Amino acid sequence: MTTTTESPSNPPGESGSSRRSWLREHSELGVCVMLLALGVLVLTDALTMDVEIAQRGPIGPKTVPIAVGIGLLVVAVLLAIDVLRGGRGEAEGGEDIDLSEPADWRTVLLLAGVFLGAAVLIEPLGFPIAGALLFWGAAYALGSRHLDRDPLIAAGLSLITYVVFNNLLGVPLPGGPLMGVL
Known part of the structure; x- marks a missing residue:
């Protein structure tokens, strides 16, 4: 006679693979959790807002954030409710993604690392250099292996972006060592 041990993490009659299958079929619940957390954050921020302006009429500065949070x-x-009843979002007609395939975590982690690296380096190195590293790293993470061409294109894109935002649009970006040159 064999006995099975049941734990709260593994309910009776439900194996690990069936739980993963259920989670995969109801993966849109992650969006629900994100929307719920965002709604709570917006409502908390709106309700704790300190408003010094005299309010004229029933609509004040808290009204729109409260409405958005709700x-x-x-x-x-x-x-x-829709997801738990079996509803699923339909894929766009032009999507060529096979949802049964697992995520490409290597690409996701490379892109996240490149983005975080650029965020850390933008202040000491300036936007032109950090932006070039961002563009080049993103191209590499997404599969481009033209090591002679990609850095030049990334540098050009970064410099053009810097000049357009800094000089033409009046949005100051950190210049780093190139400050004053451009």
């Missing part, structure tokens, strides 16, 4: 909570609950 809307996010309602959408999160309605979407969760």
Whole structure:
């Protein structure tokens, strides 16, 4: 006679693979959780706002954030109900993604690392250099292996972006060592 041990993490009659299957079929619940958290954040921020302006009429500066927060909570609950009843979002007609395939975590982690690296380096190195590293790293993470051409294109894109934002649009970006040259 064999006995099985049941734990809260593994309910009776439910194996690990069936739980993963259920989570994969209901993966849109992650969007519900994100919307719920965002709604709570917006409502908390709106309700704790310190407003010094004299309010004229029934609509004040808290009204729109409160309405948006409530809307996010309602959408999160309605979407969760739909997903739990078996609803699924339809793929776009032009999508060529096979949802049964696992995620490419190597690419996701490379892109996240490149983005975080650029965010850390933008202040000491300036936007032109950090932006070039961002563009080049993103191209590499997404599969481009033209090591002679990609850095030049990345540097050009970064410099053009810097000049357009800094000089033409008046949006100051950190120049780093190139400050004053451009």
